[in-house]
Amino acid sequence: GAGVSQSPRYKVAKRGQDVALRCDPISGHVSLFWYQQALGQGPEFLTYFQNEAQLDKSGLPSDRFFAERPEGSVSTLKIQRTQQEDSAVYLCASRYMDEKETQYFGPGTRLLVL
């Protein structure tokens, strides 16, 4: 079946602009995660959904970051008033159910804030 898809693949934003990044998880996957990967670093956790419920948002770096998954499928990560330090690859992962299962990752959205 289809894997996790993300759009756009690349986004260039001017400082201060709002951006929205989309993630389509694998069909039937209950859990969805967002990670941020800075250049040369490992991915870092941002937030986690189980169905439409956001169960953990402890990794969101500021209140400019907001994520939603209103129908328990597609998720959107929104960054308001982007700053240069927001430049990174944003990875989405989905998982069938619980922590025993594997997280499968999408190709990521590379965000560059100028």
Place this chain on the structure above:
Amino acid sequence: AQKVTQAQTEISVVEKEDVTLDCVYETRDTTYYLFWYKQPPSGELVFLIRRNSFDEQNEISGRYSWNFQKSTSSFNFTITASQVVDSAVYFCALSERRAQKLVFGQGTRLTINP
């Protein structure tokens, strides 16, 4: 707190050599899961293996093998007879039953030279 350490930042070997990537983890949970992912130049994280904390049996898959030792909190990955296509960044990751999210190491950039 969860932590994963990959002390080797970069490794470069000649094709056909064997190479081992080290991973050391920290966790206070008794139930946890360890993962290895491969990130080729295209950027997508590719799942390689998952082990749970109750299963210390080593695993071999073709040229890949994994050595899990709870006594030293290590989960090392060996590639036998390396090939140029193995060139990538490899990440070790940990998830706890309580925390759900993946915590990644910094990654090891592996370069296989022809």
